[in-house]
């Protein structure tokens with residue numbers, strides 16, 4: 001469904017060059033549900049904009065839904081849906097009318113566009129919402145309407161750029177459910193970006209982690225966690241002496257990474273739940289009984305931390321910093 005080879009984008013602005021996307025190879029098979037994950041400014045949106053024909057690559061090629069994004073942008077656009085970071089619907093219009101006009105723009109007859117709008121309203125639970133003007137809708141309702149707009153022409157491939165940003169947890173969960181159902185019911189291939197690591201973990205079958213414009217990992221969430229992050233055994237002791245003894249004992253466990261800070265010890269190791277009871281017994285036998293213990297499974301953030309030495313969470317706060325001072329010199333391909 002997607003075959004990108006050496007796809008790259010360089011922006012030049014105010015005598016500064018930003019390598020937004022380094023030559024990137026990406027294959028997405030039909031029906032896959034793929035998350036692009038990375039900190040602000042990593043190059044996720046730029047990648048999606050190149051794949052959706054909105055931005056011309058500096059170099060490289062990409063076939064999307066069977067067509068070359070540079071040579072056959074129209075054919076690509078007819079086959080894909082794209083929900084960007086902004087709202088797609090006109091604020092003064094009713095959602096249903098927006099859906100119908102979008103259907104007409106894709107060549108459906110008025111009757112077919114009406115039927116399609118009704119179908120999407122039902123499947124995205126927009127009854128009662130679609131007949132109000134867009135400006136009166138909540139963020140979550142608008143986001144669902146945006147997704148519906150992206151689906152009017154029944155695309156084979158749907159791109160969602162941060163679909164859940166700004167939504168409350170309940171609406172995020174609903175959107176995730178809708179995306180899942182979409183794939184189950186229609187076999188739609190979905191590529192989405194997100195800053196929510198738990199969302200990528202729960203929804204995606206495959207996670208492509210991007211950092212500084214490069215793909216640094218690409219696998220299922222489970223395999224990424226197994227390969228790059230162990231379970232975490234967090235321990236607290238009554239005093240520092242006990243913590244030091246425990247850290248030394250834990251250091252003897254094969255493959256364990258141990259960190260101590262005052263009376264706290266963190267052990268990263270595969271199979272932590274199995275290893276923890278044995279360790280606790282060993283600590284106690286050496287006069288260093290633990291006061292508290294917590295075993296947690298790794299997250300995708302632990303994977304990122306392990307790969308880059310930085311936390312995705314620390315970096316996802318300041319969007320403005322990533323875009324700072326960059327004038328827009330991109331070349332938009334004609335609509």
Ligand SMILES: Nc1ncnc2c1ncn2[C@@H]1O[C@H](COP(=O)(O)OP(=O)(O)OP(=O)(O)O)[C@@H](O)[C@H]1O
Nearest residue numbers: 011020040041042043044045046322323326327328
């Ligand atoms: N039009 C532009 N002109 C100049 N630089 C740009 C432009 N668009 C993006 N960039 C730069 O390219 C890099 C990648 O940006 P991009 O928006 O693709 O990142 P992202 O991973 O989508 O980030 P976010 O999570 O914040 O949306 C950043 O350094 C950004 O400042």
